[in-house]
Amino acid sequence: MTAPGLIAAQAKMAAAGVDQTAIDVFSHYFAELEAGATGLIREDTIEPLLDPPFLEGVDIDDEAARAAFDKTAIIRLNGGLGTSMGMDRAKSLLTVRDGKSFLDLIVDQVKQARAATGARLPLVLMNSFRTQDDTLEALAPYIDLKVDGLPLDFLQNAEPKLLVDGLMPAEWPQDPTLEWCPPGHGDIYTALLGSGILEKLLDEGFRYASTGNSDNLGAVPSPTIAGWFAASGAPYAAELCRRTAADRKGGHLAIRRADGRLILRDTAQTAPEEMHYFTDEHHHPFFHTNNLWFDLEKLFAALKARGAVLGLPLIRNVKNVDPTDTASPEVFQIETAMGAAIEVFEGATSIVVGRDRFLPVKTTNDLLLLRSDAYTLESDGALRLAVGAAPLVDLDSKHYKTMSKFEARFPHGAPSLKDAVSLTVEGDWTFGAGVVCRGEVVLEDTGKPETIPDGTVLEG
Structure with a gap:
């Protein structure tokens, strides 16, 4: 028998015009939440990743790199508002250097890479409903940015916040927008499929995607990494950096003992009594940058085979429905991490890159x-x-x-x-x-x- 909370949430999403693909994925995670899933990954179920390959040791032929790069699309997550920094619009519009914003510098990086290699290199942003209008307005002057047949963005999905007490969709008449939340950046795969962008990229001859956060200006489009990824034959790869004492909060990859697959573990998936393992930069010596590469053909096949539900591990976040009001009801926000898809694909891999490819701005x-x-x-x-x-x-x-x-x-x-x-x-x-x-x-x-x-x- 379907839970009343799920029936109500499905109806709310359908009434708001949420794509059915996203509703199906939400329903999958609702069932996990209802069953008591916490998303915790225990230390005794994993082994540290100690010997990943290093980019500095990779030797890629220039022509092979160019060929792979010409089949690569650049996707950037652009749904964040920078609320922790007191912002109420797209964080990527914040000025960084020489009067240029994160978004301006990303565009410069893409255009310079196109000029240097001749690659088509489309830039596609995953926006949220809060960032789309401002972002597209900021991109309007770049009349030569768009690649024929492809839009500049697609929308991240939205889902209802669920009351901790009863799992019904939260209601907050004071500001109904606060009744909704994004499903985490793991939604990128669902949104790529549901928006039709994934098929458009394939139709236009693109095979690979290089994905990262819009507040990380270190993730410069790289023909070398594109060439390495194509030559590896892997369906999916994550860029890692060596951890220091200053990197104790970031997620890390590990090897799951049950099947030997690489998995991602984030802070929210670590039990409080095991945080000393998580934060030990010697025990888990590499952190996850959220710079990812995936094979678009293999992603499309996996999504179709699984009914759009990749089955990424649940991240259960407890918040207040109004984040500024601690007296407002507690809610669950169901999320997944983009990097967790590494465990879905057999043969997925990782590579250690220089610290210059990780320059996030969180504060x-x-x-x-x-x-x-x-x-x-x-x-x-x-x-x-x-x-x-x-x-x-x-x-x-x-x-x-x-x-x-x-x-x-x-x-x-x-x-x-x-x-x-x-x-x-x-x-x-x-x-x-x-x-x-x-x-x-x-x-x-x-x-x-x-x-x-x-x-x-x-x-x-």
Whole structure:
């Protein structure tokens, strides 16, 4: 007998025009949630991944790389609003360098790669209903960006938040949009199929997809990796980086003992009492960048064979229906991770890439670093480290967490950080023009707003 909560959720999704493919996938995960699935991956069920191949050891013929690259599409996840940074529009529209946004720089990267290789290299964004309009408006001036036969974007699906008490769809008349949530970036596969984009890419002769987050400007289109992936014959591959003590939160790949397959484990899938395994950069020495490659033909075949349900592991997130109101009802948000598809495909693999391919911006700390002279913007549209090691930036969240507060305290742009080891700001400090940081800089909280004069050199 079908649960009342599922019947109500299916009806709500159908009334909102959600694609039937997405409704079927949601129904699959509702059944798992109802059965008590938590999505936890226990340490005793996996073994650490210790010896993946390294890109630096790959030797790919230039012609083979070009041929694979010409069959590659660039897909970027662009559904995020940057709410943790106080934003209410697409995070990719945030200015990063030289007056250019994440989106502008991604377009530059694609156009430069096209010019250098002759590849068609379509750029396709997965937007959410909250980011689509602003994003397409921002792309309108790029009249030569679109590749014939392909749109510039497709929409991520939406699903109802479910009340923890009873699993009925949440209702929130104060703001009905808060009754909905995205199904996590694992929805990319469902959305590619349901939107028809997957078939269009195949019809236009594309075989491979290079996928990543729009806030990671390190994931520059790469003919070398395209050539490696094509030569591997693998249906799916993940880019990894070697972990450091600063990478304890990111997900990692592991080998499932039951069948020897690679799987992805994220923070939300780790039991609290086992977090010390998860965060140990020596026990699990490589982290997952969310830069992925997949064979479009094999993805299409898998989706068709499984009725669009790849069966990615459930991620059960508990939130408040209104994230800003802790008194609002608790809800489950059913999510899946894009990278979890690695366990679906037999023969899936991974490759360790340089740290330059992982430059995510999750906080204003990250943004200040990319805006500074510790990074240079190069001709291929890539931001690359200009110094031996990136300085650590730690800004007081009370005064710098949101973009409005951050911009007000750096009215003249980022200070020079190329000679800094770290910058720690405690309290309320506004930076003047031409401020230089050297070595380990700590600004202590004086209990009142402070201003650093123009041209100041901060050291120690």
